[in-house]
Amino acid sequence: MSVLQQLNSGTMYLICGVIVAFVALVSGVFLIRAWRAGIALGMDKARMKRAMTASATFSVLPSVGILLGVIALSGSLGIPWPWLRLSVIGALHYETQVAQAAAEQLGLQLSGEAMTAGGFSTIALLMSVCIMWGMILMTVFGKRYLARLSGKPKPSAEKKGPGFADAAMTAMFVGMVSAYIGSYIGGFVSGNGLFLFRGSWTPLAVAAVAALAMAGFTWLTEKKHMEWLEGFSIAGSMLLGMLTAVLIGG
Amino acid sequence: MANINKKESDFYQDYLRSTHRLGRLVSVITLILLVGAPFAIGAYLGAMPDLGAAARGFLAVGLVWTVSSVAEFLIYTPMLGAGGSYLAFITGNLINMKIPCAMTAREMVGAKTGTAENEVISTLSIATSSLVTILVLAVGVLLLTPLQPVLQSPVLRPAFDQVVPALFGALAYRYYRKDVTLALIPLAAMSALFILLPSLASSTSILIIPSGAIAIGLSYLKFRKTQQEARV
Numbered sequence: 001m002s003v004l005q006q007l008n009s010g011t012m013y014l015i016c017g018v019i020v021a022f023v024a025l026v027s028g029v030f031l032i033r034a035w036r037a038g039i040a041l042g043m044d045k046a047r048m049k050r051a052m053t054a055s056a057t058f059s060v061l062p063s064v065g066i067l068l069g070v071i072a073l074s075g076s077l078g079i080p081w082p083w084l085r086l087s088v089i090g091a092l093h094y095e096t097q098v099a100q101a102a103a104e105q106l107g108l109q110l111s112g113e114a115m116t117a118g119g120f121s122t123i124a125l126l127m128s129v130c131i132m133w134g135m136i137l138m139t140v141f142g143k144r145y146l147a148r149l150s151g152k153p154k155p156s157a158e159k160k161g162p163g164f165a166d167a168a169m170t171a172m173f174v175g176m177v178s179a180y181i182g183s184y185i186g187g188f189v190s191g192n193g194l195f196l197f198r199g200s201w202t203p204l205a206v207a208a209v210a211a212l213a214m215a216g217f218t219w220l221t222e223k224k225h226m227e228w229l230e231g232f233s234i235a236g237s238m239l240l241g242m243l244t245a246v247l248i249g250g
Numbered sequence: 251m252a253n254i255n256k257k258e259s260d261f262y263q264d265y266l267r268s269t270h271r272l273g274r275l276v277s278v279i280t281l282i283l284l285v286g287a288p289f290a291i292g293a294y295l296g297a298m299p300d301l302g303a304a305a306r307g308f309l310a311v312g313l314v315w316t317v318s319s320v321a322e323f324l325i326y327t328p329m330l331g332a333g334g335s336y337l338a339f340i341t342g343n344l345i346n347m348k349i350p351c352a353m354t355a356r357e358m359v360g361a362k363t364g365t366a367e368n369e370v371i372s373t374l375s376i377a378t379s380s381l382v383t384i385l386v387l388a389v390g391v392l393l394l395t396p397l398q399p400v401l402q403s404p405v406l407r408p409a410f411d412q413v414v415p416a417l418f419g420a421l422a423y424r425y426y427r428k429d430v431t432l433a434l435i436p437l438a439a440m441s442a443l444f445i446l447l448p449s450l451a452s453s454t455s456i457l458i459i460p461s462g463a464i465a466i467g468l469s470y471l472k473f474r475k476t477q478q479e480a481r482v
Contacts, residue, residue, distance in 0.1 A: 003295070011294050019283045023340060024384045026276045030337050031377035033272075037265045038370040041258050048374055051355035055375040056382050058354060062347045063386035065413040070387065071394065079391060081291075087387045089284065089342040098307075098315070105307040106300065118300055121292035122307075125299040128284045130312040133319035134339040139277040142327060142335060143270045149328050149364070164473050166363050169329055171432065171469035173353065173425045175462030176345070178436035180418040182461070183454045186444020195445070206412040207419030214423040234354060234420050241416030242409035249408060 003115050007078025016084035023088045061235045073099065076115060077123070085127060089135070095127060102126040181207060202245055210241030262366045266332055269373075273336030280340050321459050328363060329353065334372030341380040346414060350421060351379045432472065436464045 006012070038048050066086050073082035077099065085095050102123040108114050184203040191199020217233035220226045229236075292298040322344055327335045330352055338348045355375035361368040426433040440461050444450055450457065 006295055012291065015287055015290055015294070019280075019287060020384060020388070022283065023280065024381060026280070026340065027337060027377045027380040027384070029272070030333050030373055031381070033265075033269070034333055034370045034373035034377065037262070037366075038374070040261050040265075041366050041370065043367060043370060047359045048371070051359055051371050052374050052378045054358055055351050055355050055378040058351050059347060059379040059382040060386060062343070062413060062417070063383045064390075066343065066347075066383060067387055067390035070391065074394070079394060083387055083391045084287070086343075087341075087384050088280070089340060098312075102304070102307040105303045116297070117292075117295035118297035121288050121295060121297055121299040122303050124288035124291060125285070125301075126304045126307045126312070128288055129304065129308060130315045131319065131342070132281055132284065133316050134323050134344075135277045135281060137320065137323040138327065138335050138339045139274045139281075141323075142273070142332065145323075145327055146332055146335075164470065167469045167473050168466050169353075169363055170425060170428055171465035172325060172329075172462045173421065174429070174433050174469075175436050175465035176458045177418050177422045177425055178433065178440045178465065179454055179458045179461040180414070181422055182437060182440025182442075183444045183451045183457075184415060185441040186446075186448050187451055189445045190448040191451075194448075199448070202408070203412060203415035206415040207422065210416045210419030211423040214420040218423070218427075234350065234417075234424075237420035237423075238413065238416040241419050242412050245408040245412040245416075246405060 003117055003120065004078060006117070007081065007115075007120060012078060012080040016080040019084055020087045058234050061238055069095070077120065081120075081124060089131060090127070098127050098130050099123050202248060205248060206241040206244050209244040210237045213237035213240040258366075262369075266369070269332045269336070273332060277336060277340060325458075325462065330372045330376065331369035333369060334376045337373065337376045337380060341376070341383070343383065346417060347383070348376050348379055350417065351375050429469075429472075432465060432468050435468060436461045439464055 001009075035048065039045065069086050070079065070082045073085075073095065082095065103119065105126075106119045106122055108116070108119045184207060188199045188201045188204055189195060189197055214233060214237040217229055217236060221229050221233065288299050323339075326338065326344060326349055329349065330338055334352055338344055338352075341348065352372045352375045355371050356368055359367065359371055361371045422433075440457065443457070
């Protein structure tokens with residue numbers, strides 16, 4: 001049996017499946033606890049359902065993209081391990097980068113043919129270790145950090161109007177979006193030579209179409225009172241943006 | 251949501267305490283499972299991990315991700331609250347899915363940062379998102395063999411290569427429209443940086459920190475100005 005065949009064996013599915021099932025269980029427990037807490041705190045059930053529906057619809061499309069990541073990595077690491085990594089804790093851009101770096105340290109190529117048993121277990125360990133810090137920080141410092149930031153809830157807090165925290169969060173997102181959009185602009189202008197304007201313009205076109213689509217969704221939601229569209233606005237905008245990439249051929 | 255009374259406030263404090271207890275417990279179990287899995291697989295394959303190579307690999311790429319993890323912890327934890335943060339760090343895919351998902355849900359119901367409502371909505375949103383991802387991936391893996399030719403077809407591949415630009419394009423409209431002048435300066439600064447140093451494209455996630463700092467700084471100046479004007 002080749003290493004790749006071993007990596008796709010029932011034992012591998014069992015090891016990875018147990019962890020995925022555990023995390024699914026944890027998500028279910030947190031979901032039920034939050035729902036019950038919302039009801040106990042007098043929150044409107046309909047609003048909570050709307051938030052969940054929007055989250056579910058928003059997540060379907062990126063999940064399909066993540067599934068593609070599983071497929072992309074399955075040729076070198078088998079199916080079960082990428083399935084575990086991308087279901088739990090990981091992110092495609094991170095997993096691919098770390099797997100490649102670990103393979104380089106071992107003098108291997110990230111391919112099914114070149115994979116060895118020792119190489120795989122080392123790559124798997126590095127993938128696990130490199131991205132566990134968020135979980136560790138949250139476990140060790142999360143409670144104190146949140147307590148320091150928010151303090152105890154004040155019954156009259158809602159009457160005081162918006163504080164800086166909300167503006168800061170919006171600003172943080174503006175910063176995050178600007179970093180990525182800036183990278184697409186930089187990639188187009190200097191990606192294939194400084195100021196040559198010969199880099200890929202596909203990410204910019206995709207982002208522009210997605211933004212236009214979002215403007216359309218927002219107009220329909222706010223001006224035409226089609227509030228039900230709101231839950232589909234991001235996923236729909238992304239889909240239209242991604243369709244652009246197909247039309248212009250990547 | 252109406253202002254919370256004393257009884258609800260006590261309940262909320264108990265809820266937060268138990269959330270932290272549960273979150274810590276499941277995080278530790280998940281860590282043990284994730285770090286233990288390569289050794290279990292090594293035992294099955296008959297070849298344990300090479301710890302020296304793993305250490306060298308960590309020095310090469312792990313430190314970058316450690317810094318990124320610290321930044322993610324500092325930035326996203328206040329947005330997500332306790333339950334949402336534990337779940338988000340366990341289930342991953344923060345930037346591309348969990349954060350925008352929670353923010354969308356939060357905006358939809360008008361929840362404010364640091365409130366009980368935000369805590370509940372973030373947790374509901376991230377738990378739902380995680381379950382959908384787990385379900386889609388589980389079904390996808392089951393159907394992988396017949397699906398593979400369709401999903402990997404040359405026609406669809408460019409679309410899935412562009413998931414992240416599509417996401418940030420949509421989010422750009424959503425956030426930029428709130429304050430165009432606030433958006434212009436970080437966008438101009440980041441564009442100039444990537445134009446002059448295009449190789450930084452592979453470190454975009456790290457550059458969220460200075461870009462965010464610029465935006466937060468500008469936002470703070472505007473907030474102070476608005477406050478001063480309100481006092482006059």
